[in-house]
Amino acid sequence: MRIVVTGAAGFVGSHLSERLASSGHEVVGIDNLNDYYARHFKELNVRHGSEKGITYINRDLAEDDVTDVVAGADLIYHLAAQPGISATTPLSAYLRNNVAATCKLIEAAQANANLKGFVNIATSSVYGFSATGDEATEPKPASHYGVTKLAAEQFVMAATREGKLPGCSVRLFSVYGPRERPEKMFHKLIRAILTDEVFPLYEGSDKHRRSYTFVGDAVEGLVAAGTTLDRSIGAIFNIGSDIVTTTGEGIRIVEEIIGKRANIELRPKRPGDQLETSANIEKARRLLGYNPTTPPQEGLRQQVEWYRENLSALVK
Numbered sequence: 001m002r003i004v005v006t007g008a009a010g011f012v013g014s015h016l017s018e019r020l021a022s023s024g025h026e027v028v029g030i031d032n033l034n035d036y037y038a039r040h041f042k043e044l045n046v047r048h049g050s051e052k053g054i055t056y057i058n059r060d061l062a063e064d065d066v067t068d069v070v071a072g073a074d075l076i077y078h079l080a081a082q083p084g085i086s087a088t089t090p091l092s093a094y095l096r097n098n099v100a101a102t103c104k105l106i107e108a109a110q111a112n113a114n115l116k117g118f119v120n121i122a123t124s125s126v127y128g129f130s131a132t133g134d135e136a137t138e139p140k141p142a143s144h145y146g147v148t149k150l151a152a153e154q155f156v157m158a159a160t161r162e163g164k165l166p167g168c169s170v171r172l173f174s175v176y177g178p179r180e181r182p183e184k185m186f187h188k189l190i191r192a193i194l195t196d197e198v199f200p201l202y203e204g205s206d207k208h209r210r211s212y213t214f215v216g217d218a219v220e221g222l223v224a225a226g227t228t229l230d231r232s233i234g235a236i237f238n239i240g241s242d243i244v245t246t247t248g249e250g251i252r253i254v255e256e257i258i259g260k261r262a263n264i265e266l267r268p269k270r271p272g273d274q275l276e277t278s279a280n281i282e283k284a285r286r287l288l289g290y291n292p293t294t295p296p297q298e299g300l301r302q303q304v305e306w307y308r309e310n311l312s313a314l315v316k
Helices: 011-022 039-051 091-110 144-161 185-194 215-227 247-258 282-288 296-310
Strands: 002-006 026-030 055-057 075-078 117-123 167-172 198-202 236-239 263-267
Touching: 002 011, 011 026, 011 039, 011 215, 039 055, 075 091, 075 215, 091 117, 091 144, 117 144, 117 215, 144 167, 167 215, 185 198, 185 247, 185 296, 215 236, 215 282, 236 282, 247 296
Parallel strands: 002 026, 002 075, 026 055, 075 117, 117 167, 167 236, 198 263
Antiparallel strands: none
């Protein structure tokens, strides 16, 4: 199949693209390599992906026409987005990169009469402070990120309900692992311990409960959604781990792997942060055959190894 992946140079997008390419698919990645975080992280992913036969096209979904790129595609995975809960990211950026970009991609996808599936990647943040229910739970997003990702998801599902798009949506829960974005917790924690830097921790967040999901397990869920289209089109799925770990426990696991304590510095609470996520994945198990298998100890071990192997220049 010819598969287009948006956000292909990012954390989850790069893993998904390589997984699809390894299965023999023709993979075309769209990414604008924006400066939300240091560009060299994405360039590293592009270099690795190019070696595996992935074609990358630099386009901005919110501005550029991608009709030519998605023409002839059998399947589209839409991961490109303005990520994260940040007090410094303006609402306009979330509206532009999550809502407007998704709408333009939907428009381009509708011009492809041969498209078999459109898999939108959403987030557990659409549920709000507590993400513990199933997919029928009322969304109550509490951040600009969650609100705009829910809006993007609903534009995809609206086009699907109208018969204009063969779409589905996957809500990911707290994905971590090798290539994790540098502003995310475990990347910052590993760097802080290895470089003897202070690790900033939002007050009270050590008690937050999370369905930390290893990126390899998340990718298998995305692949399943795209290969069982007879069951996934028109549906929304939670994709996460059914192992719940507190942030404090996650920190201790990383400390044990590295053999060194973190120098933690408490910061004021972050508005909009989720207090609890516990992925209810029964629907994905039943319809997609989804079965996450990686415990936090193993996933974090792989992330620490990746950091040491690929970002050694940052380690003292």
